């Protein structure tokens with residue numbers, strides 16, 4: 082063999098080898114796109130993955146969430162004060178009004194909604210990440226709370242009027258159970274050496290701006306999770322992320338059946354979710370992509386269903402106010418809206434429950450590995 086042909090052969094072998102390596106790497110890579118309405122639990126789910134398959138939130142990581150907890154505490158007081166106004170209540174204790182004024186001056190309200198309005202609606206997706214990053218750094222600069230004053234917050238939270246607002250929270254949209262978790266731990270959270278606990282981190286409510294990617298290695302497979310913003314205006318960007326996706330994880334807030342969207346109060350949250358699910362599963366780009374449905378916030382649904390009938394959302398629902406029947410009905414609605422010939426994997430869950438989520442995640446990972454293997458053999 083001439084020198085030139087030896088060289089050509091070696092080169093061809095090296096290319097083959099490279100191709101094999103690329104194929105193997107691709108087969109060991111799983112792309113997962115997490116979709117669903119705002120507040121359905123997408124980012125919380127990622128945190129659970131991080132907890133179980135990532136670095137598990139060592140202290141240095143947990144410290145990074147401190148400002149977000151502070152933001153949530155401040156926001157919760159603002160919401161409770163708004164609620165008080167709408168209920169026409171007045172403070173029971175003397176001197177609280179002064180504390181409120183001081184609070185409002187020291188911790189003005191964070192206007193995340195305004196920030197969202199600044200995210201372009203257009204299809205110019207390529208510039209988006211950079212713009213969103215700039216906005217986030219501005220948000221942090223504009224609204225950085227380096228510590229909280231429990232002497233200001235605790236008396237407000239403890240006042241009878243504010244407590245009444247919390248007890249009557251079902252009558253006022255937006256008051257979450259997390260408020261109690263944070264506000265009853267004020268001493269701990271206001272401590273100068275405060276390090277957020279896992280529970281504090283899972284309770285954080287903070288809309289995802291733009292698109293975020295997270296990678297985890299599980300059983301020597303690389304799982305790439307893409308987390309997105311769920312607001313209506315942001316959904317048209319989802320399509321840019323559809324290519325090469327192994328599976329779509331679609332999140333639904335079960336407790337949204339008697340809620341409306343923050344961004345459009347004329348739309349029922351669960352109905353909107355159902356419609357979005359239909360659009361996603363029927364999108365031609367995703368015809369061959371599997372979908373795993375996560376019916377989340379089961380804990381809140383369980384509490385709600387005793388008081389509010391499911392037929393507020395689905396007039397055709399004639400079942401009793403029973404949790405299992407209700408969830409089954411909702412699951413069936415989603416199944417009817419999925420592509421008929423494909424199996425719809427479903428998980429009914431509570432994304433803030435660390436113990437139960439461990440099992441859910443294990444099953445999900447197994448399913449995804451199966452799907453990936455099947456896809457691999459289909460594409461080979």
Ligand SMILES: Nc1nc2c(ncn2[C@@H]2O[C@H](COP(=O)(O)OP(=O)(O)O)[C@@H](O)[C@H]2O)c(=O)[nH]1
Nearest residue numbers: 120121122123124125283284285286378431432
């Ligand atoms: N009670 C309850 N709260 C949840 C559950 N899942 C998420 N949350 C809370 O709902 C809020 C929104 O969750 P998030 O993951 O940010 O939603 P995203 O907008 O879809 O990313 C956060 O404050 C979470 O702590 C759940 O199953 N039960």
Ligand SMILES: [Mg+2]
Nearest residue numbers: 123124288289
């Ligand atoms: Mg999010």
